[in-house]
Amino acid sequence: MAHDRYFYDPVNHKYTVTRYLTDLKKRYGGIDAVLIWPTYPNIGVDNRNQFDLTADLPGGKKTVRQMIADFRANGVRVFFPIMIWDHGTRRIKMSMPNALVKEMKDLGADGMNGDTMLGVSDDFYQASKNENYPLALQPELSLGNLKMIEWNRLSWGYFFNYEYMPGVSVYRWFEPKHQVNITNRWAVNKTDDLQTAFFNGIGYNSWENVWTVWNQIPDRYAEAIRRISSIYKALPDIWASKDWEPYIPVLQRGVFASKFPDRDKTVYTFINRDSTDANGAQITLPYHKSEKYYDLWNGHEIKPEIKGDKIVLSFPIEGYGYSAILVTKNGMTPANLNATLSKMSGLSKRTLKSYSADWKPIPQQIIPIAKTKPPVKTLEGMVKIPAASNYQFESIGVMIEGNELPLAVGVQHPWECHPSRTQKHTMEIPSxxxxxxxxxxxxxxxFMDATKYHPLDDHNFLKDWVNGTYLLGTADQPVTWVSLDDARAYAKWAGKRLPHEWEWQYAAQGTDGRLYPWGNDKSADKFPQPDTTRDMRRPTNVNAYPNGASPFGVMDLLGNVWQWTDEYADEHSRSAILKGSSYYHAQTSGWYFPPALELNKYGKYLLMAPSLDRAATIGFRCVMDSN
Known part of the structure; x- marks a missing residue:
């Protein structure tokens, strides 16, 4: 996620590629490639398309190019997504394949991941050839047909229906150079994923920041990744062996093995699908006097037991564990073998099962909002909301996916022990x-005239204004293209603050739990009707729907612009609660940022930097404490 705070520092306004990679290397040995994701789930909050959102990354394309160069300087390849379903936002002048390939070439990226695609289609491959810019194409889902393996060099592997006997990657079987990366983003126990990867000699997608829910890899599986990766990197070419053979005969129940032959060496990978350790004799092989045998997992040479024209190799494989044997021919020794053996010898002194497999969510905090001074006179343009001693606050997130607890794509309200997307809470709200x-x-x-306010990150700031002022006829429209910090700056100048989510909802709803400010019927004449075009009109005047008042007389609460309320943060992510929904509803796909017209619903909006956060459909209103 481009929004990850280890990747981008929102305080110092800079990319921190080194910090990001150092953390991964420390925890599980590092990565070989990274997919930078600035689009979903925020795309569709306004009509900015996938190209606009990439251009809105902090610092613009010049800085993004440098960020990509920083990854590549660390030996990490860089991918960006293809949002193939993005046909409801702003139109582009050329075809999506041509436009995306040109953008990747301009940025210096290495590949593209096809979101929801059953194979990246041939037109992307042709566009890459026409630009004379080779790109690694990687669909999220399976290939539409096997012919697509010709130009889809990678794919994600969803091996969800795991069985006792490990599955075989069909794509790797037909094309050994095709690289599959097993993906199972919500899983906490990674055993099936990693064992299947090692059995097939394929990769693993270490996706931890899932739409700003932090699903950190537990220590046990992180250590397994470190060791598997070390073996992979020691013999980088052998995993594409055209003579790969899964399911070779072994000697112990529950152990499964694959054979990866090369001209002068062969690697055997082993996985133990049982919880009990498998010790002793593991495999019988033909005897060749010139061969040597190395236990790559434990980091030492093995002396075989010779039985006529056969040899038997004995070594331990812990429960739910792994092993790898290297057989070399004619005295050939791979480069860096001694270094690999030394490293693995040190790592294997501790069993994987001695590492914790426990998982828990990282705590999320609401960003405090300081109280204001109470007013000393009647406030023009504000409505006094009476105190509530027994308010039934119901909060339902409209996020598209992520219902799993405690991995829900939600926020951790101050009274909760972990993030959740839906909850009810009885609370007191002061006046x-x-x-x-x-x-x-x-x-x-x-405010602008009085303070000369100008944000440090000014990209998209008041984007719809011209020469420092709003357009003729838009004075009474809600201000948009303002970040959360811009809104806070205005509120501070006005002696006010932004509302908490529950304050906004109570002012809109009253105490009877109604779904809309005026009641429970979705009356079309009480709020702006949706704009489903790709061009997106402007908001309506805030006073255009006088019949849409709340029980307290608060106006323009629904269907005009989203409104900033609370911010939540954890070690890796920040997000804001948006209330009120907006008039813009992007069409053609169910993956766009969903509306939340009902008062008990909210949108979770991921935060990265003001340049990306500002939107044509997000505004705000302020509150003031009464005492």
Whole structure:
């Protein structure tokens, strides 16, 4: 996720590639390639397309090019996504394949991952050839047909229906150079994934930041990745052996092995599918006097037991564990073998099962909002909301995926022990004042004139203004293209603050749990109707729907612009709670940022940097404490 705070530092406004890679190397040995993901799930909050969101990354394309160069300087290849379903946002002038390939060439990226694609289609391959810029193409899903393996050099592998006997990768079987990366983002126990990968000699997608839910790889599986990766890298060419043979005969129940032959060496990988250790004799092979045998997993040479024209190799494989044997011919010794054996000897002194397999969510904190001074006079344009002693606060996230607990794609409200997407809570809410309408262009202009405010990251700031002011006829429209920090700056100048999610909802809902400010019927004449075009109109004036008032007289709460409320953060991510939904509803796909018109619903909006966070459909309103 481009939003990961180990990857981008939002305080110092810079990419931190070294910090990101150092963390991964420390925990499980590092990565070979990275997929940078700036699009879903925020795409569709306005009509910016996948190209716009990449261009809106902090620092613009010049800085993104340097970020990619930093990865490559560390030996890491860089991929970006293909949002093949993105046909509901702003139109582009050329075909998606041509446009994306040109962009990858401009940025210096190495490949593209086809989100939801059953094989990256041939037109992307042809566009790459036409640009004379080779790209590694990697669909998320399986290939539409086996012919596509000709130009799809990689793929994700979803081996969800694991059985006792490990599955065989069909794509690796037909094309040994095809690289599969097993993907199972919500899994906590990684045993099946990693054993299947090692059995097939394929890769693993170490996806931990899942839409800003941190599913960290537990120590036991992290250590397994480190050891598997060390063996892979010691013999990088052998895993594409055209003579790969899975399911070679072994001597112990529960142990399965694959053979990867090369001209002067062969590697055998072993996995133990049982929980009990498998010790002693493991495999019988033909006897050749010139061969040597090395236990790569434990880091030492093995002396075989010779039985006529056969030899028997004995070595331990712990429960749910791994092993690898290297057989060399004619005295040939692979480069760096001694270094690999030394490394693996040190690592294997501790069993994998001695590492913890426990998982727990990392704590998430709400960003505190300081109380304001109470007003000393009647407040123009604000509505006083009475205190509530027994408010039934229901909060339902509309996020598209991620229902698994405790891995839910939600936030950790202050009274919760882990993030969740849906919950109910009885709470007391002190009396406060809230803006009757969202802050308008006219009001924000007064702030700008008084303070000369200019954000450090000013990309997209007030994007729809011209020459420092709003367009004629838009004075009473809600101000948009403002970041959370921009909104906070305005609120501080006005002696106010942004509302908590529950304050916004209470002011909109009252105490009877209604779904809309005016009641439970979705009345089309009480809020702006959706814009489903790709061009996206502007918001309506905040006072355009006088019949849409809440029980307290608060206006323009639904269907015009999303409104900033709380921010949540953990060690890796930041997100904001958006309330009120907006008039823009991107069409053609169910993967776009979903609406949340009902008052008990919210949108979780991922935060990275103001340049990317600002949107044409996000505004705000302020509150003030009454005492």
């Amino acid at each position: 406060f004042y809230i803006d009757k309408y969202p802050v308008t262009n006219k009001e924000f202009k007064r």
